Amino acid sequence: MCGRYAASRRPEDLAGIFEVEKWEPEETLEPDYNVAPTKEVYAVLDRPLKDADDPRPVRQLRTLKWGLVPSWSKTPEGGARMINARAETVHEKPSYRRAFTSRRCVLPADGYYEWVTGSQERELEVEGKKKRPRKQPYFVTPADGSVFAMAGLYEFWRDKTLPDDHPRSWWVTCSVITTEAEQSPLAVSPAEGPRALADIHPRMPLMLTPDRWDAWLDPSRTDADELRELLAPPPAGLMRAYPVTTAVSNVRNNGPELLKELEGPEEGTLF
Numbered sequence: 001m002c003g004r005y006a007a008s009r010r011p012e013d014l015a016g017i018f019e020v021e022k023w024e025p026e027e028t029l030e031p032d033y034n035v036a037p038t039k040e041v042y043a044v045l046d047r048p049l050k051d052a053d054d055p056r057p058v059r060q061l062r063t064l065k066w067g068l069v070p071s072w073s074k075t076p077e078g079g080a081r082m083i084n085a086r087a088e089t090v091h092e093k094p095s096y097r098r099a100f101t102s103r104r105c106v107l108p109a110d111g112y113y114e115w116v117t118g119s120q121e122r123e124l125e126v127e128g129k130k131k132r133p134r135k136q137p138y139f140v141t142p143a144d145g146s147v148f149a150m151a152g153l154y155e156f157w158r159d160k161t162l163p164d165d166h167p168r169s170w171w172v173t174c175s176v177i178t179t180e181a182e183q184s185p186l187a188v189s190p191a192e193g194p195r196a197l198a199d200i201h202p203r204m205p206l207m208l209t210p211d212r213w214d215a216w217l218d219p220s221r222t223d224a225d226e227l228r229e230l231l232a233p234p235p236a237g238l239m240r241a242y243p244v245t246t247a248v249s250n251v252r253n254n255g256p257e258l259l260k261e262l263e264g265p266e267e268g269t270l271f
Helices: 011-017 077-081 097-102 119-126 210-217 224-231
Strands: 005-007 032-035 040-047 058-066 084-086 104-109 111-117 135-142 148-158 170-180 203-205 239-243
Touching: 005 104, 011 040, 011 058, 040 148, 040 210, 097 104, 097 148, 097 224, 104 170, 104 210, 111 148, 111 203, 148 203, 148 210, 210 224
Parallel strands: 058 170, 084 170
Antiparallel strands: 005 032, 005 111, 040 058, 040 104, 104 148, 111 135, 135 239, 148 170, 170 203
16 A cells, blocks of 8 residues: 655656656645645646647646546545555445546655564464554665556546635545555665565555556546556566664654664664
8 A cells, every 4th residue: 555655856847757848836746745635736647738729738747636536426524544555446436436537647756655563463362462563664675776666546526515616626636556566676675674675565556657647647548448558567677675763753743854764673663
């Protein structure tokens, strides 16, 4: 799954990486080292400009709310629960299938956080001596330092309780597509701990390599079967994972220190 990630790149840098044609400086977000559901996040998408005479899709960098609200929802309350869409079923689930064929995006990140329960903690839990095992967070990121481009979907939702000209009359929300975690060895493994992403968690965000960006973002591609081919996992061996401070577990903590690599899991969270 993907329940927390880091996104610290500047919009001008993202614009260069993704060949963005339009982004609004007033929508600039501060670097966020602890992105949580319902927060505003950057998304890259191809869409005609609003009120423009030219109908061609334009590569844009937009800010969306993380937690997809389907257009047919009566309220936006369920958005916080719809932060992830499974690659295996995204084409058929009512909440995602329309967006899958017409509203796809890329969600840029530095990487994502995932928590693993230490072996000693699991043993205590099994023995009934500890009900809430302490989990060690890991940061997963491309080994070469490149952007982590997560496959995503976005959707529009109209708040009918507000007038048309109200700035909050329309919500634009998004979801991260997830896939099975890689079982192949990591490009760089920690001294002690997981040797593959599947050792940390059975799911992971679907990372799109640059050769798939244009096809994924192209709104003219609407055939579900052809689009599903783009959901194949990236080549193995591109990622590294390392332990980080348990401070990231508190959403109120936010800063570059959360990405600092620890020499090993924190005490009490041995893998």
